[in-house]
Amino acid sequence: MPLVSAIASDVTPDTNTGHTRTILARRLADILCLPSSRITPVERHMSGDLLVGILTQSSIKLRKQCARRIAPLGDVATGLIRFLARDDIEIARIILADSEAISDVQLVETARTATLDHRLVIARRKELSELVCEALLAPGEPEVVAHVLNNQTAHIPQDALEHAVELSREYPSLCGALLKRAELRPAQGFALFWWADAAERTRALERFAVGREIMQDAAGDIFTMMAEEDWQDPLVRSAMQFIERRQRSRGAIDKSLYSSLENAIDMAMEIGLDASMAEEISYLSGIKPVTGAKIMSDHGGEPLAVLCKATGLKRAYLVKLWHALKRPVGTQENPDADMQRVIHCFDSLSSNKAQTVLRYWNWTLSAEMTTETKSEIRAPRGIGNDTDVSTSERTAALGYGHWGDN
Numbered sequence: 001m002p003l004v005s006a007i008a009s010d011v012t013p014d015t016n017t018g019h020t021r022t023i024l025a026r027r028l029a030d031i032l033c034l035p036s037s038r039i040t041p042v043e044r045h046m047s048g049d050l051l052v053g054i055l056t057q058s059s060i061k062l063r064k065q066c067a068r069r070i071a072p073l074g075d076v077a078t079g080l081i082r083f084l085a086r087d088d089i090e091i092a093r094i095i096l097a098d099s100e101a102i103s104d105v106q107l108v109e110t111a112r113t114a115t116l117d118h119r120l121v122i123a124r125r126k127e128l129s130e131l132v133c134e135a136l137l138a139p140g141e142p143e144v145v146a147h148v149l150n151n152q153t154a155h156i157p158q159d160a161l162e163h164a165v166e167l168s169r170e171y172p173s174l175c176g177a178l179l180k181r182a183e184l185r186p187a188q189g190f191a192l193f194w195w196a197d198a199a200e201r202t203r204a205l206e207r208f209a210v211g212r213e214i215m216q217d218a219a220g221d222i223f224t225m226m227a228e229e230d231w232q233d234p235l236v237r238s239a240m241q242f243i244e245r246r247q248r249s250r251g252a253i254d255k256s257l258y259s260s261l262e263n264a265i266d267m268a269m270e271i272g273l274d275a276s277m278a279e280e281i282s283y284l285s286g287i288k289p290v291t292g293a294k295i296m297s298d299h300g301g302e303p304l305a306v307l308c309k310a311t312g313l314k315r316a317y318l319v320k321l322w323h324a325l326k327r328p329v330g331t332q333e334n335p336d337a338d339m340q341r342v343i344h345c346f347d348s349l350s351s352n353k354a355q356t357v358l359r360y361w362n363w364t365l366s367a368e369m370t371t372e373t374k375s376e377i378r379a380p381r382g383i384g385n386d387t388d389v390s391t392s393e394r395t396a397a398l399g400y401g402h403w404g405d406n
Contacts (some may be wrong), residue, residue, distance in 0.1 A: 025054050025062055029069045032076065041075075048077020055083065063087055067094040076101040085110045089117040096121040104129045111135040116144065123147035128154040137163055142171040149177035156183055168192050175200045179207065190360055194298065198341055201302050205345070208360075209353040215243045242359045247311050252283040261285060265317050268324040281321075285311045287362040294365060296325060301338055303361075305346035309354035318346050 028051040032044060055063050067084050070076055071094050081102050084095045095102060096110065096118060111119050112135055122128075123136055123144050128151060136148050137160040145164050148154050156164075161181065165188045168174035175196040178184055189208045193201055222240060231237050248261060258264040261284040268277045273296070282292025285307060295303040301322070308318040322339055323329065330336035349357075 021054060021058065022062060025051060025058065025066060028054070029066050032070065032073065032080075036075075044075065045077040045079075048080035052077075052079050052083045060088060060091065064091050064094070067091050070101070071095055071099045074100050078106070082106055082109070086114050086118070089115065089121070092118055093121050096125070098125065104131055107132045108135040112138075116141055119144045120147060123151060123154075125151075126153045130155050130157040130160075133157065134160045140167050142167065142174065145171075145174060146177055149174065149181060152180075156181065158183065158185075162188065165192050169195050172196060176203075179203050186360060187364055190357065190364065193302075194294075198300060198302070201300065202345070205302075205306075205349065205353075205357065209349060209357050211350070211352045212243055212356055213352075219243050238363065242363050247286050247355050247358070249283060249286040252286070256280065256284060258284075261311055261313065262317060265313075265320050265324065269320045272326075273321075273324040277324075285358075287358065288365075291362045291365050294361070301327065301342040302345045305342045306349065306354050306357050306361075309346050309349045309351055310358040312351060315343065315346060318343065 028047050031039065031047040032051070034044075051066065055066060063084070067087070070080065070084065076099075081095065081099070085092050085102055085106060092110075092114070096107075102110075107122055107125075108131055111122055111132065119136055119139070119141065120143060122132065124147055125132075128136075128148065133148055133154050133156045136144055137156075140163070145167060148156065149164060161178075161183055164174060164178060165184075168178055169192075172195050175192050176199075178192060179189065179196075179200055186208045189204045193204045196204060219240065222236070223244070226233070226236060226240060253260065256264065258267060258280070261281065264277065264281050264284055268281065271277075273281075278292055278296050279289040281296075282289045285292065287295075287307075292307075295307050298304070304321060304325075305318060308315075308321065319329070319339070322342070327339065328336045329339055
């Protein structure tokens with residue numbers, strides 16, 4: 001039974017390569033479309049190899065026609081699918097968009113060697129594997145990263161997601177898409193919080209500001225055990241500081257000239273908030289000065305709301321701290337919009353949830369701030385994706401990577 005070309009009705013001969021070449025290309029494409037009962041795998045792949053040899057010297061028109069014929073097939077010669085996938089984007093798009101014949105290995109290869117336009121098409125494919133996502137995100141192209149993040153069928157591995165979080169510092173528009181990913185972890189959400197806009201900060205707090213009741217119930221007797229051991233284990237001590245219910249530091253209060261956090265803020269409002277007073281407020285709040293400095297130098301102000309709610313301060317003291325930092329307050333008739341937004345953030349948080357956020361910041365941003373870590377953090381590229389880096393060190397690198405910019 002003679003083969004009847006399925007593309008003969010809508011294909012005119014390629015005048016650039018000759019009528020015979022066009023017909024042969026169509027016939028080889030027909031062979032590739034035969035069912036497995038009519039052709040052996042060897043014959044199919046040999047036909048594909050011959051077709052590649054023709055297409056490499058043929059016009060875009062003929063290559064596009066063959067791509068359309070090949071795209072719906074489930075089994076295509078490796079060389080042919082590789083050739084078409086890396087061809088000019090108007091041809092490659094036909095294959096890359098949804099062809100089932102192209103494997104993850106070929107998609108990874110194309111993502112690594114082809115153009116930005118090719119990666120953008122791949123990023124929209126359904127059910128992207130972790131390997132393909134990793135290859136797409138590796139170049140750090142914000143357009144491609146955005147498409148992968150917005151592709152809810154994509155399976156993004158943690159290393160690639162970490163890279164996207166780091167990239168979002170330079171391209172904050174990625175924060176919204178990152179916060180929609182189910183894979184995003186608390187450390188990543190609390191890190192990107194620092195450079196996210198107001199709406200995304202609200203979303204991050206809604207998602208990651210949770211209570212610690214389960215941890216507190218599970219670790220209730222650990223406090224007694226640690227007291228008997230005189231709190232010798234620094235790792236357990238750090239973890240228990242995150243879990244415990246009390247936020248303010250009793251030791252700092254006993255040593256302070258101001259005897260309370262409220263008095264310290266009253267004095268800061270009166271004489272101004274310098275570095276020494278900021279450090280004192282940090283200690284009284286139960287956080288490290290480096291965390292307090294990060295909070296008080298933040299451009300948006302929401303961390304101040306977290307600090308005040310976590311430490312049990314009344315709303316009036318949030319306003320006083322805002323004044324002490326010399327931030328605009330507006331007038332009674334027309335209060336400053338940023339201050340009102342921060343007050344709303346304060347009102348929307350419970351003390352327990354605010355403590356979770358504040359303690360997570362304090363734990364991840366300062367728990368392991370060794371001299372070596374600080375040096376790494378201040379390096380231009382931070383500490384990257386080293387597998388030996390802890391969660392706290394990695395988050396510190398993200399949070400302090402551009403400390404001088406804040």
